[in-house]
Amino acid sequence: MTQLVPVLSFAHQLLRQAVQPGDVAVDATMGNGHDTLVLAQCVGENGKVYAFDVQEQALQKTRRRLQAAGLDDQVELICQGHQYMNEHVRQALSAVIFNLGYLPGGNKALTTQRDTTLAAITQGLGLLKPHGLLLLVIYPGHEAGRIEQEAIEALLSGLDQQYFRVLRYQLTNQGSSPPYLLAIEKQFLV
8 A cells, every 4th residue: 555654754765765885975954863864774884974963962962863773883973064065075975865944852043044055955966976866855834944945946946957856745735834855866967
């Protein structure tokens, strides 16, 4: 029986398909470490995950989550914004995931921002290997999220379809401004 899955579960399904043992991936917004953990499971002991967040609280929670799973050796936790991705990542990536908005359980006034997110998306697309995925879980239900959403959609709508495919996954009959996923697959090296 086929069933529709929540947005984040679908994003994790896509990651598990795109990322293989030995690959390199980025969690651009580590938050509480759920996406980082999925990526660490996918890359295995010979792969590498770079995880970014500006809040020390996010690093601490993620570190504990990874240590509990025995998966902290293959992950580099970086206490910097995702717009500095190019300063830390030199390898071709199988996947990049952004779970935008604010840290669940944290200060809701600290959110991802349009300009830094656009810079990080551009860097991530440049680092993707052919058939790599860049995933964006977008939360337009708050003002900063709505501003970010509009800018991201404008950027992605301008991507050349010869080089990138963009998928939108959203449950449209949910409450006001439900989260949704934008998945970008890189077709060829640009």
